[in-house]
Structure formats: C-alpha cells, structure tokens
Amino acid sequence: MGMLQTMRWFGPKDPVSLMDIRQAGCTGVVTALHQIPVGAVWEIADIEERIRLVGAANGTYSSLHWAVVESLPVHEDIKKGRPTRARYIENYKQSLRNLAACGIRTVCYNFMPVLDWSRTNLSYEMPDGSRALRFVWEDFAVFDLCILKRPGAEAHYEPETSEAARKKFERMSAEAVTELGNIVLLGLPGSEESFTLTTFQGLLDEYGSIGDRELRENLYYFIGEVAPVAAEAGVNLCIHPDDPPRPLLGLPRVVSTEADLAQLMAACDLRANGITFCTGSLGIRPDNDLPGMIRRFGDRIHFVHLRTTKREADPRNFYEADHLAGDVDMFAVVKEIVLEQQRRERAGVGETSIPMRPDHGHQMLDDLNSGKRTYPGYSAIGRLRGLAELRGLELGIERSLAEQARNRSAEPRPTASAQPF
Template identity: 50%
Template sequence: MEETWRWFGPRDAVRLPQIRQTGARGIVTSLHDIPYGEVWSVEAIEERKALIAEDASLGLRWSVVESLPIHERIKLNEGDQTALFDNYRASMRNLAACGIKTICYNFMPVLDWTRTELAWPTPGGGRALRFGIVEFAAFDCYMLERPGAEAEFSEATLAAAKAWAQRASEADKEKLLANIMAGLPGAYDRYDIPGLRKMLDRYRGVTPAILRENLARFLREIIPLADELGMRFAIHPDDPPRPLMGLPRIVSNEADIAFILGSVDSRANGLTLCSGSLGAGPTNDVPGIARRFAERIHFAHLRNVAKDADGSFMEADHLDGDTDMVALVSVLLEEQERRRLAGLADWRIPMRPDHGHELLDDIGKPTHPGYPIIGRLKGLAELRGVMRAVSSAKGWPLA
C-alpha cells in the first residue's frame, strides 16, 4: 500500500523532512485556512503542492485530500445550498486539474472525532487518547445540561458521572471541554458551552433518517462529477460510532456503509476504512467490513482501540488492540493485488498510521492531539512489517 502521512500544513509542528524520515512519501493534507463553503482555487492548491514538493530530494507528493469539508448547511439541508454545491464542485475541478483525485471526507454533525482525555497514561510514561463514557456523560448531562441526555446512559454511568461533576473543579471542567473540542480539524475556533448549545439546537429534529437522506443528496450532487473527473470520494466513519449529544450518527456500522455506497452506485462513491473508528463499535467486525466493501475502499486509516464494557475505549498500540490488524491488512493487500492484476491505474491503496501515542521526546510538544511523530512512526513501522510479511508470504509485489 502507499504509505502516507497526515500533515496539517505550514503550522504543523511536524515538518516535511521529518515526515520523509518515517519512510512515508504521500502527504495527506487540507487547506484548513479556507473557510467551509468557499472555493479552493487552483492557485491555493498549487501553492500547497509546491510547498510539499519544494525539496525534490524528499520525494514527497500530495496524495490524498483530508478533507474537502462539507458545510454544515448541506448536512442540515438548510436554506438554499446552490452556491455551496457550486463552490464544492468548483473545488473538485480545481483539485482534479492539479492532479489530486482522492478525497477523504466526513458527514459527522458539528464535531469530528471526540475524546475526553488527550493524555491518558500508558506504561512507561507515554500518553494516549481516550474516550471515557463517565466523563462524557458528565459533560453531556451536567455541563452541557442537554435536555433528555440522561436517558442515553446507564444508571451506573449516570451515578459515576454525577459524582465526577460534583468533585470536578472549574479547571477540570474547562479541560474536559477543551479535550472534547480538540477533534475539530485544523485551525478552526472551538465552541464554548453556549456556542455548542446553539449548534445543537440547529440539529433538533434531525433524525438519522433525515441526515442519511441529506448525505444521499450530497452524493447525488457530487458523484457524477467525480466520475467525470476520475476522482475517488471516501467517506470516513463516525468517531466514535455512537450518538453523541443527541446528534445522529449514520456511518457507524456495516449496514450504514451499505446504504451509503448503494445510494449512488459508483466506484467514485467509496469508503475510508478507519479501523479505529469502526473498531470502537462493539459489534463491528472490521476485517469482515473491509472484505465486504473492499472494491470501494479508497483510503485506509490504520489504528487500534481497546474497548471497555461500558462503552469507553482508548487508543491502543497499532497491533495490540481489539482489531486483528494482520487480518485487516491481509484483506486490503488482497484487494490491492486484485486491482493490480485487473490493470487499474489507481491500484495502490493509500494508507496512513493514525492517532499515535505521545512517546519519548514528543511528550509535551505542540503537535495536534493524536498526531505526534514518534508514536505514528512506531505504528507505521509495525504496519510496514505486517505488509511486508503478508506480501512476501503470498508472493505479491512489495508495494
């Protein structure tokens, strides 16, 4: 598979020469400074491409867009969205003209990935991301004070959450809010409690069925052009794959994915196989999901989680969580070999290590949460070993 690396642009504390030292050659990035709904111009895209390729000795290229964001009004089907769709299609044309044709995107309302702890201790002093159901319930029920929130948690969780809220200091509560907001991409402002309540109010009455139809409408608007341009769209699963703060989740399991890929039956309408997001769902068989939808997987985020019975989970080492990563990588490599033998030009599946632990000298550095260099380097090395071993055993090219 093509080894890629998420890079948040010139403001990222991880520099391009450091990325090259990991062995990755493909860069996964976005133009985070451009507000949602505005056009990505050819000039802006080429400027970012030139920055990535500036040092030719590194051999880096912009491989995947993560992401070309979808405006909240499209998710809500709110007001006249004609200009938003026109702008989105203009950005697609400009990206294709610049040779960038794989787009990872998500349809999660309001927030992207959500965690309650960004520095959960691991043996030896490392730090990991964690989603704690008790802390999240405390936030939802006793900080956000969302009407009806208590009905979504067990009695044991509610009791523990109430105890947490009663003993928590204002600093504890501010930290929890900041941690939950940290999953928003790039440089965008985070919500405070009143701002978050206001956003949630906009989604009042939006059921999973309504959000699903809004996604299907988005796909009907953009996939025909993606087909024409030879582009590949790859939706990212919900993270975590469960309702949050009353917001519907529609990319959480095998049935959701089947609906999405079937809503516009085109190879351009595909999946980002995120093993961590899907792996946090207690009933999800991640290698099985990968096998069922293999032909439509256009990008892979490979990471692992270790789940608790109450719905909590933490980011595990890449090979040591609840998902059988060897089985999953084997499925992806088998599909890649099928594409190669079929003569497809885009036969290689781009992958990236995701959400590494903070380790060694990375601890305390101002990297994006979940994106330190050493933890991801460790994960990439482990995954590279699995890919090499599987490919060698099968007699497949080491690509």
C-alpha cells in the first residue's frame, strides 16, 4: 500500500524537471497554477493543460499524474473579512468544482496573513557543507525594527532582543542588510514576485484591526462556505499549518497548535475540512505531540509534508535538519501514518495511500556547484535523499508490522480446561 510518493513542481520554469521527479521514484506531482492571479477562477481549460503537461512528460516511461494542488491560494480579502470576500469565495468554490471535474481531489491551502512562510537565511551551512533554510528570531527583529521600521514593533520583542538586534544592524554591511530584507520579503513559493518595503508595510497596516479572534472567525466563515461545496464535489481541502507556528510582525497565527486544528475541525465537521500534516511546521513547537495528533486527527489528514526542523538554544531559532534527524521523531510519525492507512483499508473509507512529499531538502552535491537556481528548499538532490530515507523507513515499518501480525496469528490459542464431573 504505502504513502503516495510525490514532489512539488512549480511548473514549466522549474529547473527541477518532471522526469527528475519521476526518476526520484515518485508517481504523483504536487503543483499549482501559479500564473493565475490570486482570487481568480481556475478554469477547466487551464487545469486540463497542466494535467496534459504533467502527463506528457511520461513518454514511454512510467506515468506521473497531478495528485495534489498546492496551493489554491486564499485571497487576502477573505482573510481580512472584507465585503468583497463574497466574490472571491464564489470564485474559490468554482475552482474547486472545476478541479473535481478534472479528477483532482486534494487541495492544499493556508490562511497565513500576508506572508506564506518566513526564514532569515536561505543558505545556512551545515556541518557536512550542505545548505539549509534557517530562521533566527534576532535576525527577524533586525528586519522588523531596523529595516522595515514597523510602527509599534518594539512591543513585540523583549528589550534585550531589541537591543541585540539594533547592535547587530549597526555591524551589518549594506549587502547583508539588502540580503536579509530580500529573504523576508520573498513572495509565495513558485511566484517570481516579492514585496517592497512600502507595499509590505501597507499590507500589514490593513491588518491593524484584525487580531486572533477576528482571523479565526474569518477562517471559520471561509471553511464553512467552501467545505460543503468541496464535499459535494468529492474534494478534500487540507490546510497547511503556520510556518513558523507563532505570531510575526504583529500578525496573528491561528493554525499553529493541536488546539487550533481541533477548533478548525469542529468549526465545520466535514471530512472535506482537513489537514495538511506538515511535520516541519508543527514540529517547531515542542508542545505539539505529532504522533498523538496523527492518531487524533487521522481521518482528517489528506496530505503529508515530511521534514524535520532542529530548535537551537533559543527555541525560537531553528533550521531544516536532515529528514531523519532534528526534533521530529520521524519513526513514530511514519508509523502512525502507516497505521492510519491500514485503518482506512480495513474500514474501506478514505484514501488508503495518503499523498506525501519530502519537504525542504538541503542544497547539496551537484546542486551546490552547478549554478542551477531552484526555489529555496526545493533543489532536486536534497529532496531525493529525503525521499529515499523516508521510503526505506516506511517499508521497514510496514514489514515489521506485518511480521508482528503473522507472529500473533501463529501463537497457539489457549484451550479450555477440562471441567470436573
């Protein structure tokens, strides 16, 4: 059975080709129509063209198919609860219907305000010379306090952090300042757009009256509108957790913890209202019990991102670790996923092979020296290494569980003791 092995592909301009993905052992592709403006309808013709493009790479080789949409973006007016959200929600519903009509049934999205994800270093050197993504709270404070100069930012940092950030900023070269600003202001993955300081501050200002409660209400309203349509069409929606899973830039984050996910699942009690279980994002927080969360939310998990992060001395700092290292107990996580798939097979309910992709691989080997420019975290070889490790881990767990089941069935059953006359 096993998880459906996939990789993310950013479209025709992605330097990691579809055949690279197939040769890594994948049969599924995770992609999106990045060229369509956020909020516009994904028309059937555009969806079919992407399906054709993915399939055309097969030639005489084993097939690839578009398995998961990542992501169908949620317009900022929906997140902010503006009156215009009605139009964008209707567009979202139509996109879901169109995807279903084309046979695509799993749609990932997120509800993070303004920024999709945040890092402060895209080429952190590891002990083996490979390069990883990293987030440093003090460096983020440098951006917020000294580069962006966000009004009121001081209130979101401890005095010692603010002081250390300002001192670091004074020592930074102009090139280092520019680089940090560019990293934080990156746009959506797959997009070639990035923010400017002026436009970025303007977007933050629009959230001035939106706190934790308001953002949750807007999320629950959105899912209450679209999940019934998804369920009727046979589509599973799956929200991606916040990355990193804590408030940034004065913006609330409402999909960071088990309690957040439980509230969202309860807000719309349909299986179509589901989860993208990203072990990297959720694993940043030590209070998230990942194996337990899989047991408790198993039926709502429609897509899995397997990666692990490593917290540093300041636990707000982390870097992307090797897939079987870091703070995530990947053995326990994969075992629970295998057990969930077996439960679905026995019950005859849900997808018995949950789509999985190895997330955020290290830049390594030829990808360090070839001059190939890939999206941060999405070089080919680092993800290939992660997928190979995860594939072996899953196979070992499946074989071990099967052997345990055989041993239990071979044990002699106790016989009833003779009863005296």
